[in-house]
Amino acid sequence: MTEPIYFVSLGPGEPELMTLQAFRLLERCSRIYTPVAIAPTGKRSSKATEIMLSLGIRAEQLISYDLPMSKQREGAERAYRRVADEIISLRQMGCDECIAVVAEGDSGFYSSSAYIGDHLLEAGLSIKQLAGVPAFIACNALIGGQLVQLEEQLRVIPGEATEAEWTEAWSSQHTIVVMKGSLCQDEIQRAVRAYPERKWHYLEFVGQEREYYSTDLEEICTRKFPYFSIIISKTR
Amino acid sequence: MTEPIYFVSLGPGEPELMTLQAFRLLERCSRIYTPVAIAPTGKRSSKATEIMLSLGIRAEQLISYDLPMSKQREGAERAYRRVADEIISLRQMGCDECIAVVAEGDSGFYSSSAYIGDHLLEAGLSIKQLAGVPAFIACNALIGGQLVQLEEQLRVIPGEATEAEWTEAWSSQHTIVVMKGSLCQDEIQRAVRAYPERKWHYLEFVGQEREYYSTDLEEICTRKFPYFSIIISKTR
Numbered sequence: 001m002t003e004p005i006y007f008v009s010l011g012p013g014e015p016e017l018m019t020l021q022a023f024r025l026l027e028r029c030s031r032i033y034t035p036v037a038i039a040p041t042g043k044r045s046s047k048a049t050e051i052m053l054s055l056g057i058r059a060e061q062l063i064s065y066d067l068p069m070s071k072q073r074e075g076a077e078r079a080y081r082r083v084a085d086e087i088i089s090l091r092q093m094g095c096d097e098c099i100a101v102v103a104e105g106d107s108g109f110y111s112s113s114a115y116i117g118d119h120l121l122e123a124g125l126s127i128k129q130l131a132g133v134p135a136f137i138a139c140n141a142l143i144g145g146q147l148v149q150l151e152e153q154l155r156v157i158p159g160e161a162t163e164a165e166w167t168e169a170w171s172s173q174h175t176i177v178v179m180k181g182s183l184c185q186d187e188i189q190r191a192v193r194a195y196p197e198r199k200w201h202y203l204e205f206v207g208q209e210r211e212y213y214s215t216d217l218e219e220i221c222t223r224k225f226p227y228f229s230i231i232i233s234k235t236r
Numbered sequence: 237m238t239e240p241i242y243f244v245s246l247g248p249g250e251p252e253l254m255t256l257q258a259f260r261l262l263e264r265c266s267r268i269y270t271p272v273a274i275a276p277t278g279k280r281s282s283k284a285t286e287i288m289l290s291l292g293i294r295a296e297q298l299i300s301y302d303l304p305m306s307k308q309r310e311g312a313e314r315a316y317r318r319v320a321d322e323i324i325s326l327r328q329m330g331c332d333e334c335i336a337v338v339a340e341g342d343s344g345f346y347s348s349s350a351y352i353g354d355h356l357l358e359a360g361l362s363i364k365q366l367a368g369v370p371a372f373i374a375c376n377a378l379i380g381g382q383l384v385q386l387e388e389q390l391r392v393i394p395g396e397a398t399e400a401e402w403t404e405a406w407s408s409q410h411t412i413v414v415m416k417g418s419l420c421q422d423e424i425q426r427a428v429r430a431y432p433e434r435k436w437h438y439l440e441f442v443g444q445e446r447e448y449y450s451t452d453l454e455e456i457c458t459r460k461f462p463y464f465s466i467i468i469s470k471t472r
Contacts, residue, residue: 016260017367020255055256106377109373110384114381114385117380130377140342141365141367144365145350154391158384
């Protein structure tokens with residue numbers, strides 16, 4: 001039987017936060033489909049490539065594909081479609097190599113590479129997903145202590161929510177994690193002022209060289225949030 | 237400078253889901269404080285020990301401590317206090333060995349071992365927390381596809397919530413993860429019947445030999461949930 005196509009989670013950025021399972025699988029893969037982010041300015045970057053090379057995965061194992069970064073999703077969808085089509089024709093031609101598609105963080109947690117999986121499943125291929133550490137878990141390890149404990153609930157908001165949902169979140173006793181800070185900078189800065197009794201943790205680019213962490217309310221309220229920022233708000 | 241005390245996340249049960257960082261740290265630790273769960277029947281078990289031994293960590297590195305499993309928390313608190321006191325006196329006596337305290341899953345996500353950390357911080361010791369894969373992320377990898385995508389929110393409920401919170405969860409478009417199924421079996425079985433348009437995934441002991449997964453609503457509605465069960469409910 002042909003091997004499944006592996007969807008491999010690389011973790012939140014620090015190479016050593018990859019799991020043993022992911023690392024051992026990547027070591028034996030001959031084709032690792034790896035996204036290269038293309039910013040609207042044309043700038044190219046690939047955190048995924050950096051993570052793998054720094055762990056000794058060889059450049060010749062990697063097959064890079066360009067991934068346009070934009071709220072308009074057509075460019076990304078075309079890129080994913082091309083990767084899926086290439087994998088499907090490889091398997092149709094009888095190629096039984098070990099093939100992986102990698103994603104930063106956990107590949108099942110707000111990871112757009114899953115669209116590749118949808119196309120592969122439609123074509124009758126089988127898939128195995130390898131879990132990873134999501135970015136918000138790494139953020140909490142940096143802060144230290146418990147993200148949630150005992151009967152506390154956790155709510156994760158990916159940058160956008162209705163006014164009623166925001167209000168309900170801040171008024172609750174629960175822990176709130178907000179991702180993609182640039183999409184909701186005004187809302188967060190308003191909430192920091194309106195709910196100062198909550199504990200506010202602001203983090204950018206965790207696990208990378210430009211990592212930044214602050215609990216200073218004035219600093220959070222005046223900062224310009226990049227897309228890769230995470231806010232953790234707790235009641236203790 | 238003395239090394240910090242490391243709080244090391246072992247991941248959700250499958251040994252290979254430990255991170256490279258956790259594994260490499262444990263390899264060089266001379267004292268790894270490891271919980272042995274004591275059931276109300278007196279039965280002893282230690283998933284943490286199994287995970288580490290199966291990866292080649294040596295028995296002589298492990299320092300087991302008994303952890304009574306009960307909703308009454310006094311026994312567990314005494315156990316954590318004893319571990320903390322032992323670590324504090326080791327450091328006070330000038331011992332600079334590499335010391336770790338391990339927890340299953342992620343040590344900052346509903347992990348009671350954090351109480352040890354509180355005592356260490358009070359005594360002026362420094363702590364470093366190593367992130368891991370939480371159990372619900374491993375459950376989602378087994379299911380396949382996206383736990384949450386685009387603007388979907390995630391809510392994690394640790395087995396207990398108010399009636400208003402349950403109703404709000406099931407009526408929303410969001411993904412709901414419920415842990416510790418035995419604490420809310422009636423509520424879940426009622427919700428499966430009341431909200432059949434949601435997708436329901438029921439999982440037990442993921443990553444262990446007795447792993448069990450079902451999406452069969454009749455099966456979910458008649459099953460007796462153990463404590464280590466997770467329910468994932470999505471609207472797609």
